[in-house]
Amino acid sequence: MRTLLAIADSGGFRRAALRLNLTQPAVSQHMRRLEAQAGARIFITTRPNPQLSPVGEELVEYARRILALNDQALHRLGRSQPPQKLTVGISETLAEGLPRMVASLRADFPGVAVAVRTGLFHELAAEVGSRNLDAACGLGDGRDGHEFGVVGRFFGMLRLGWYGAEPLPPGGPVPLVVLAEPCVLRRTGIDALRRAGTPWQIAFEGPDLTAVRAAVRAGLGVACLIKDSDAASGLPEANDPPLVRPTPQPLSATFSPGLPECAAEGLLRAIREGLDQFSIWPSNAALHALAI
Template sequence: MRNLDLTSLRSFVAIADAGGVTRAAGFLNLTQSAVSMQIKRLEEMLGTQILDRSARQVGLTPSGEQLLGYARRMLALNDEIFGKLTRSEPEGEIVLGVPHDIVYPAIPQVLRRFAKDYPKMRVSLISSFTRVLKAQFARGECDVILTTEKDVGAGGETIAELDLIWVGAPGGTRWKQRPLRLAYEHNCFFRQGVQAELDRAGIAWEMAVEADSTRVVEATVSADLAVHTVLQGSEPPYVERINHGGQLPDLSRMKVNLYIADPAHSEAVLALGAMIRQAYVARPGRPVVSERGDGLQQDHHLAGGLSAAQ
């Protein structure tokens, strides 16, 4: 009887999730050539091609698509057995800081998975602005935080870069009127940069709403009383992206950064950070830049379709 190599299957699943060899190798802490050789051995053992290398982006062949479901189940069972029989489950609390509009959709999925893998750990989720979260992190009050910034600070890791976009009421016309009426929270990091872009474009503006509540801003915008800006993919319900055709200035890209306490007080802290990172990378619709190497096509991805707040 021939036995499938679980290490090769894990590399195959990582490529499918990350969309390319480069990202997969990073998550597995392996070289790109090592991952490529594992895929080659797996294809030789199965006698079929599982990756489609003919297009600009690496994809799965029909055989690869069929294998993926089996591979996920085999790895999940392997990890469950290994975890139950070898690991003493860590106990304690992790404080996770997340800007309010990044909570959905990624964070509930991460917390659900984390609770399954670490049932004795408790995650305290707090939501605030980036500057507040970074201050709490610096004081040791948070173990893991996500931020949105123009750059990344010391010890941080950029896991996505997203466009800042204009949003308004569905079918609304307020964005066409001048002065342009804006709605923001008092401490919104995007606010001053947007105002500066409007000034450079010679577009008159005024603040319609300055609130302490995100819900107040959303209600004002959805009523077509003002416009707002969010990171692409983080549009709240009842608003839509404004297709302004150049009548409003294009806005900058922002980095979504991950910070993990060093040293981490538990292996579970590192595991939570890894789950958050993977949740961003695994989202569909990411911009892609392709390159060649190691006999496989490798893709660098910027996670899209996820939201972030200031």
């Protein structure tokens, strides 16, 4: 019913999906189920602008009344209030944004417990889809959650760079300091060297960024890291000799469709705050883009 109203009020399936934090296929599936229950077509046409059938128009009126009563009941029972706990997933490579992110959440929701989980963005998006997480943020183009029925919010392209404490050995393969697979930073750095025809070899492989930074400081090699962030942790850029620049990577977040509106807005603000310290292309103003 809520999906039907979103389509009727926004004027399209795609706009309804963005409003509800769902994918467009999920919205279409909701309408197919509703049509099966009603035993009649709800829309005469769906493109370019959905046109309701007589049955659809009648359902919209019933939906408004039903949902108004539902929301009123929830408000009376106190269930429209912010949740008692907010759980956020974040890629380890973006964990330096956690202090600002958590501070923003605590300012918006005093007394609400905040929990954080790190992991691969694809796996975190699956947890959002199953409603084990309220939101997740990581390196990806926003499509990571589509197969799980949640829509991605694209924030911009994250700049990457090469960091190393010692000059590279002349004439030999570039010694790389990398995170264990699967890792976007590792793959992006290696792809850049391959495109340029630059020979390379793995000099150190570690389980986390702390180990990678320690290996770079020890002079074991160079690492592809997020540019101008605490991920580099004071490490000098590797410019001797200069290496081909790694391709910027998309930065996105996913949100649970079951979140109360006030919680979703607060999480979006908090993620923006946390990501603001990173070097995002074309600019950090891209943090205010709401949809892919």
